[in-house]
Amino acid sequence: MPIGKDEILRIANLARLFVSEEEIGPLQRHLNGILEHFERLKELDLEGIDPFAFECDTAGSSRQDAVSVWPGREDVLAQAPNREGDFFRVPRILDESDEVHLDECR
Amino acid sequence: MNAAEMAKAVREAKISAVEIAEGAIGRIRLIDSDVRALLTPLFERALEKAEEIDRKIELKQDPGPLAGVPVIVKDNLCMRGQVTTCGSRMLENWRPPYDASVVRFLEEAGAVILGKANMDEFAMGSSTENSAFFPTANPWDLERVPGGSSGGSAAAVACGYVPLALGSDTGGSIRQPAAFCGVYGLKPTYGLVSRFGLVAFASSLDQVGPFARSVEDLALAMNVLSKPDPADATSSWTTRPDYAAFLGRENLKGMKVGLVSEFEDYPVQSEITEALARVESILREAGAEFVPVSLPTTIEAGLPCYYILAPAEASSNLARYDGVRYGLSAEAESLMDLYMKTRGLGFGPEVKRRILTGTYVLSSGYYDAYYLVAQKARIRISREFRSAFEGADMILMPTTPTLPFRKGEHQDDPIQMYLSDVFTLPVNLAGLPGLSLNAGYSKSGLPVGVQFVGPKWGEGTLLAAAEAVERVLGKPTCAFGGEKA
Amino acid sequence: MRKPRTPVIGLEIHVQMKTESKLFCACSTDYIGAVPNTNVCPVCLGLPGALPVVNRKAVEYAVRTALALGARIGLSTRFHRKNYFYPDLPKAYQISQYDVPLAEGGRLPVGEEEKRKWIPITRLHLEEDAGKLVHSARDGRLGNSEYSLVDYNRGGVPLMEIVTEPELSTPSEARDFVSRLRQLVRFLGVSDGDMEKGSLRVDANVSLTDPQGGLGTKVEIKNMNSLRSLERALEFEIARQEECLERGEPIRQETRHWDDGKGLTRGIRGKEEAHDYRYFPDPDLPPLVLSEAFVEEQRRLLPELPWDLKERFVLQLGLSSEDASTLTELPGIARYFEGCVREGASPNRAANWIRTEVMRFLNEKKTSIENFPLSPEKLSRLLARIDKGQLSTTLAKTVFERMVTENLDEDEALEKAGAIAGKVSGDNLREMVKKVLEKEGPTVEEIKSGRDSKGKKRSFLCGLVMRESKGQADPAEVAKVLEDILDR
C-alpha cells in the first residue's frame, strides 16, 4: 500500500522533522519509489538466513574500567546554542509523556 | 612529485615543507575559484605545521613517512578547533573539541592538512550538489559533477592541489568520485581504518580511505591510516601488512581475476566497457588469469538493500542534531518546537528524504518487512562475494555505469542518482575493499574509471594489480595541466 | 463462581552499577555533588563522530548479579538502540539490550523460611543511564517550568535493568523483593543500592484479576524513591483500582505517577499511543561475546548469598530469625558478626550487642561498620568478660562506650570506668556481704535451716551482693565470703 500524506506526517513527527506542505508530495513519491524498488527483495530466497550472522572479528572487544578526565568540557559548553552557567538550557517541555520514560523511571 | 617523493625530498632536506605548502596553496588560489573543492582552507595553520616539520628536519628528527606532504581531508572528519560542517547548515559553525583518529594519524606521520573538502551533506549524495554551501565542479568539465559524496577530496587531488586526500565511502563515496575525477580512490575493508571522529552516516558501512594519483601513494597512505584503534569497537585488531611490500611485482602470474557473468548484460556506457576491456588485456599481459565468477543477486538486491539499511542507520545517527548541545538551534517556544524547527531548517532535502525513509523502515510494523529483510539480503550478498572469492583473488568490474553527468541532471530524480552507486554499494554491504582507478579518458575528455574489488583484507592484491595497470597507462594526470604538487 | 480480586504485581528495576567509569566511555560515574557537565566527553555528550566502547567491569558486575539470581547467561548478546528524543539523551537513543538480553530466567526469594516464596525473574540487561534535567520552576516541577537545564554527568552511567514476572501478590511482598535485591547487589558489591540517591529505581505494574480469576488491565506506576513509598504507592493503586471496578468503571491502561507528598498516584495525561522506539542493533558495537571461562570466573567470585548466610546463622549459630535478618542486611555487619564469633564470642551475645550497642553507635555517628573503631577481636574480649562474670552487662556497656567514643583500649576503659574486677574485696567485701545479709534475715534463716538444697537462695544472695558492688566484686570471692559467714 503506497504511503499517504498522514503517514508522511506521522514519520516526520517521529523523526522530529518539520516538513512543509510543499515537501510532503515529493517525499511521498520518493518513499514509494524506494519501497517499489524494495519489492524486488521479496522475490529473493532468504529462507533460513540469520539476519545478524555477519562474521565480526572484533566481537567481545571491551575496555578497562579506568577513569580519565576529558579536558574539552569548556570548548563544548562555549559552543552550546543556549548555555546557562554549567548547563545546557532547553525551552519549556510541554506534555510529551510518550517520551519521558527514562526521565521518569529515576 | 607524488607524496612518497615529497616526503623523501623533505626528509633529505632537498626541499622545505613550507615551500611545498606554499606551492600547493598557490595552485589552490589559482584554480579553486572555478572548481570549489575546498569548503574551509586552513592555510595559516598549514604553514605553521610545515614550519614545525622543517624545524624537526633541522633538529635531525624524523617527522614521519608523510613529512611535509600536503593533504586535504573531507569535511566530515573532526579536527580539533577547526570548523567541521559535514556540508550541512546544521554544523555550519561547529568546531569539534577533538581530532578524528585518522587526522591524528596523518599529522603524527608529518602530513600537513591544507583544508577541509566539500561534500554532499552528511555524505548523502553522489554529486556533491547536496552540499549546503555550494557544489563542486568536475575538474575535467566544470559543467559536470565531480561525483560524491567525497567530491571535494577527489577534485582536490585531480586538480593537483595535493597528492593525497581523505574521503569516506558508505556506498561508493570514494570510488565513484575517484572515477569521475580520474584519480585513485581506495575504500578499505570495513574495520581496517578507524571511524572514531568520522561523523557517522551509516555506521556499519562507513569507511575512511585515501585518494591519490599514484599507487605508491595509496600504499603509503594505507600504512599510515590502517591502525587498530581502541576508541572504535569495530576497528579490527588483525595485524596490518606493509602495503608497500605488495608493490614492485614484475608480473601478476598466479593471480586469478574474476569477471562477473551477471554484469555482462547490465547497461553500462560503452566507453566504460571499453576501459574494462583495456584493463583486462593489460592484466592478462601481466600474467593474470581471468575466471568467470557469479554474483547472482548482488546487482538486483544491492540497491534496495542499501537504500533501506543506510537510511535506517542514518535516521538514528542524525537524531542527535536537536539544537540542544551544538550546531544549529532554532528560536523556539517549546522543546518539541525546538526539535521540529531546528531539524527542519538544518537538514537539506536529501538528508530529510533519508531520515524519513530510515525512520519509516524501523517504525513499528515495518521493521520485519523492510529492515530485517534487507539485513538478510545483505548477508546473502556477502555470501555471494565470499563464494566468488573462492575462485578469484579479485574482481574487475565497473565503478559506475556512466561517465560524469551534468550538474542538475539528477536533481529532480534522486533514485536515478542512486543508480550511479549500483556497482559500488554492494562492496560496502559486504564490507570488502574496493579500488577505483583511472583507465583512460572518453572522446569528450572525461575520465573513465574501473573498479577492483577484493576479499576481506585483500587491499594488497588490489594495489599490485593497480600498479600493473599504472605501468602501462601511466599515472593519472592533473586537470588544468602541470604535474604539480 | 466469584473469586475475590487479587493483585498481580510485576517490577522493573534499574540498578546503577558502581564501576569507576561509565558504560561506554572513561568519564567518572561519581556525579553526586559534581559540578554539572564535568564528567563528560565526546562519547557521553553524543558529539558527532564519537563512538562507544563497552566497560568490561560493568559486564562482569551484571553477569555476577545474573548468576546470583540463578539466571541463564547469554554468551552472545547484542546492544540495541532505543530511539527517542529527550534533552537528557544526548544521542537521541539509549544504548540498551532488546531481543537478546545479557541474562534470562532466575529467581529471588521473598518471605521468611517456611513462608519463603521464589519470585521468577524475566530478564536482566545492560543499558546506559541518561543525564539529569533541572526544571526552572520553584517547585522543580516540569509542568510549571519556563525552561529546563541539562546536566550530562549521569549520562552513560551503567545500569542493569531487572524485570520480574508478575508474580508478586501484595505490596509488602513487592517491598520485600526490592529490599532483597538491594541486599543482594550490596553483598555482590556491584551497587550501593540506594533508592533515595537513585542508584536503585523501581517501576511497578499492577493489575487486579477479574472475578473469574482472569488478568485485568495493567497500570504502570513510577517515581517511588523509597521502599516505603513503593509499598504505599502499591497499596493506594490497588485500592484505587478496586474502587474503580466496584463503581463499574474500566481501568485505563496508563502510566501513573506516585506523589509521595500527597500519597496518591496521578495519571500522566497526554497521548497514550504506544511508544515507537525503533529498536535496532547498534552498528557501533560488536556482539557482546562471553566465554564459558569468563562466566565460570564470575561464578567463582560470588560471595555467600545473604539468604543462605541468614539460614546458616539461624541453623548453625542458633540466632533468632530477626537477629539473623538484621545481621545479614549489610555485608559489612555480617562480616563483623562472623569475626566476633571467630574470636570466640557467644553468637547470641555478639548478635545482641551488634544489634543494640554497635548499631546505635553507627546511627548516632552516621557512619558504617567499615569505620567502626572496635575490631571484632576487641569486642569479643569485652563480651568474654561478661560471660566470665567479671563484668556486669551495665558496666560492660560503659566500658564499651568509652572504648568507642574515647578510643581507649580495654584496660584504660576498665580503669576509667573504675571497673577492675575484684576491686571490692577482702574486708570491704566482707562488710558489704554482712550489710546485705542483715537486710535478708529470713532468707539467711531458711538457708541455715538447710532449706536451700539447690543453692538457689545462695546464688540469689550472691546476685544481691554483686549488684551492691556495682559489679566491682569478683563473683567467686563473693560466693566464698558468703559461705564462711553463713556456715558460721
Ligand SMILES: [Mg+2]
Ligand atoms: Mg530501561
Ligand SMILES: [Zn+2]
Ligand atoms: Zn564520557
